[in-house]
Amino acid sequence: DIQMTQSPSSLSASVGDRVTITCQASQDISNYLNWYQQKPGKAPKLLIYDASNLETGVPSRFSGSGSGTDFTFTISSLQPEDIATYYCQQYDNLPLAFGQGTKVEIK
Amino acid sequence: QVQLVESGGGVVQPGGSLRLSCAASGFTFSSYGMHWVRQAPGKGLEWVAFIRYDGSNKYYADSVKGRFTISRDNSKNTLYLQMNSLRAEDTAVYYCAKDHQHSSSWPQSLGPWGQGTLVTVSS
Numbered sequence: 001d002i003q004m005t006q007s008p009s010s011l012s013a014s015v016g017d018r019v020t021i022t023c024q025a026s027q028d029i030s031n032y033l034n035w036y037q038q039k040p041g042k043a044p045k046l047l048i049y050d051a052s053n054l055e056t057g058v059p060s061r062f063s064g065s066g067s068g069t070d071f072t073f074t075i076s077s078l079q080p081e082d083i084a085t086y087y088c089q090q091y092d093n094l095p096l097a098f099g100q101g102t103k104v105e106i107k
Numbered sequence: 108q109v110q111l112v113e114s115g116g117g118v119v120q121p122g123g124s125l126r127l128s129c130a131a132s133g134f135t136f137s138s139y140g141m142h143w144v145r146q147a148p149g150k151g152l153e154w155v156a157f158i159r160y161d162g163s164n165k166y167y168a169d170s171v172k173g174r175f176t177i178s179r180d181n182s183k184n185t186l187y188l189q190m191n192s193l194r195a196e197d198t199a200v201y202y203c204a205k206d207h208q209h210s211s212s213w214p215q216s217l218g219p220w221g222q223g224t225l226v227t228v229s230s
Contacts (some may be wrong), residue, residue: 034216036152043202044144044152046218055218087152091215095168096142096154 006099012107019075021102023088031067032092039084109133116224129186129203137181140206145199157214193228
């Protein structure tokens, strides 16, 4: 099975800061990587698919990059409504696998 | 707009069974693969199962294979998850989610998701 490792597990940043989360796959997954946002008590929401494509309606401050085994998710200017846990997910092989999540808080 | 509404959760004893349903609206249900994903209390996301848009292919996580069955009724726009031989470690919020890709034969991206239904396995 492919393992997905996110870092950091949590972070605290100020409003307006640039926030970066990394996700590493245990083997090459090409660009078969998605990013999700889960706000407290809510269902996850797809933000980025195929490593770098912004889902319709998602603010442009969110972006993704990478291929192979190393991927990056960026919030260019952190907003209060971005407080959430973010997950990466691979679909190169079954079972689909999520990272353990990165909890983003406001400093 | 797309709406997914799960139901059927509740408290069940170990070894028991439960059937979850997911009522879909706002899109052509018969054209999209569908997923079940679960989240244990305070934990991360775990993919459970996927069914192809026409029901011809199904895939499962090893943790549920042989105990859970995913199915769909395209005439009723409804997805199901039959859960048998339930264990304490199956306790979680169960979400249904639409696959992002039209006519997908392979599970890819998940969105949107329903609000989830809580399954508690306890004596």
